Amino acid sequence: SQTIHQWPATLVQPVGSPLSLECTVEGTSNPNLYWYRQAAGRGLQLLFYSVGIGQISSEVPQNLSASRPQDRQFILSSKKLLLSDSGFYLCAWRTPTGTPNNEQFFGPGTRLTVL
Amino acid sequence: GDSVTQMEGPVTLSEEAFLTINCTYTATGYPSLFWYVQYPGEGLQLLLKATKADDKGSNKGFEATYRKETTSFHLEKGSVQVSDSAVYFCALRRGSGGSNYKLTFGKGTLLTVNP
Numbered sequence: 676s677q678t679i680h681q682w683p684a685t686l687v688q689p690v691g692s693p694l695s696l697e698c699t700v701e702g703t704s705n706p707n708l709y710w711y712r713q714a715a716g717r718g719l720q721l722l723f724y725s726v727g728i729g730q731i732s733s734e735v736p737q738n739l740s741a742s743r744p745q746d747r748q749f750i751l752s753s754k755k756l757l758l759s760d761s762g763f764y765l766c767a768w769r770t771p772t773g774t775p776n777n778e779q780f781f782g783p784g785t786r787l788t789v790l
Numbered sequence: 791g792d793s794v795t796q797m798e799g800p801v802t803l804s805e806e807a808f809l810t811i812n813c814t815y816t817a818t819g820y821p822s823l824f825w826y827v828q829y830p831g832e833g834l835q836l837l838l839k840a841t842k843a844d845d846k847g848s849n850k851g852f853e854a855t856y857r858k859e860t861t862s863f864h865l866e867k868g869s870v871q872v873s874d875s876a877v878y879f880c881a882l883r884r885g886s887g888g889s890n891y892k893l894t895f896g897k898g899t900l901l902t903v904n905p
Contacts (some may be wrong), residue, residue: 713898717897718898719879719881719893719895721892778839779836780836781835784832
């Protein structure tokens, strides 16, 4: 069966510090991968998606970047965190485009607080 | 663009009460509609879905019917339990590939069920 992992689970970082959040998927190949952010009082917003290694699409301009160095690894980064980067970050995967039953499955999330 | 509007929370009910969480959407074409649930400290889980008009999604006693004429997908449960306390997100999806697959979420509704 497929599983999705995120770490760390919680993180407190000072403004201006770098960030690296990791997401890995097990039990599937060539998944589509997604990063969402849930800010306080707001809904979930799609930040990035990836359909393959090295292929990243950004949905909204922001202080963050994403990378996919391996098939089942998706990393969210920042060089200098802002207060507004605080939130709950969710990684999700789905089976590749064109396959049936391709719902998105979410990881447990990382709660980031920038002070 | 696409959008999802959910009733504002929080919603507080007593055990065995009837639950309705309203959800309406704006989208072109024929989107698929979803309800996700987020239990405290966890990521999102798909609760139910409907992919075409008049479809009824159901799971764990929850139901929602895709009403195209009213662009709605209201979530209902006849008798809530304390374990149903969570945040509920309504979402829509258009398309099947890349960014067109992305989910557009409502802001979420916090439900608290008291014994």
